[in-house]
Amino acid sequence: MIAQTGERLILASRSAARRAMLTGAGVPFTAQDAGVDEAAIKATLPGIDPAELALELARAKALAVSRHDPEAWVLGSDQTLDLEGTMVSKARNLPEARERLISMRGRTHHLNAAAALARDGAVVWSGVDTARMTLRRFSDAFLDAYLEAEGEDxxxxxxxxxxxxxxxxxxxxxxGDYFTVLGMPLWPVLAELRRAGVIAT
Structure with missing residues (x-):
């Protein structure tokens, strides 16, 4: 960790990748599940642009935790996938993951990563970044080996x-940016944390 400022930061996420990003960057924080019903939020926003949806979900997560701990800075983050105009949700099981990867094989999709910072029950900043991802035409044999190796993770x-x-x-x-692919636009987040006095300048 680098110099502490005395401000508290809560990451409103269960994501191991987002925790690893902040830890690797030397940012002191605690993590808390936001408990947000993402499906319910999506249902109220039919036809929304995938990047804008990522922003809405990030804001909702930050606000959910900030309302319970208004004196802390709360960082929410979310990610959406746009496959040639179709929004893709997380697979529920490995057979579904297999079909998902087959459907994306040889095609390009856009991965949107959004973040939002809240304090005192209000969003004070939010931003989104997009990466363009092209899958190769991998074989079925490779796909099966990949699914077996990675499992439900x-x-x-x-x-x-x-x-x-x-x-x-x-x-x-x-x-696009590597951190965006991992699930959070880290450079803009760090810049905002410095501006807010959460981390040293």
Whole structure:
């Protein structure tokens, strides 16, 4: 950890990747599940742009925790996947993950990662970044080996892959920020945490 400012930061997320990003960047924080019903929020926003939905979910998570702990800074984050105009949700099981990856094979999708910072029950900043991801035409044999190796851990990712692991072999090309792919636009988040006095400048 680098110099502490005395401000408290709560990450409103269960995501191991987001926790690892903040930890790796030397940001002191605690993590708390926001307990947000994402499906209910999506149901109230039919036809919304996937990037805007990621922002709405990030804001909802930050607000949910901030209302219970108004003196802390609360960071919410979310990610959506847009496959050629169709929004894709997380797979519920491995057979569904297999079908999802087959449907994306050889195609390009957009991965939107959003973050929001709240204090005193109000969002004070939010932002979103997008990466362009092109899957290669991997064989069925590779896919089956990949699913066996990764197991249900990949169900935590909307794209059924972890770029920091074996999932990197699924791709031909990735255009965009690495941290955005992992699930949070880290550079803008760090800039806002500095502006807010949460981390040292």
């Amino acid at each position: 990949l169900l935590g990712s909307v794209g059924c892959y972890r770029l920091e692991g074996l999932g990197s072999q699924l791709f031909d090309r990735v255009e």
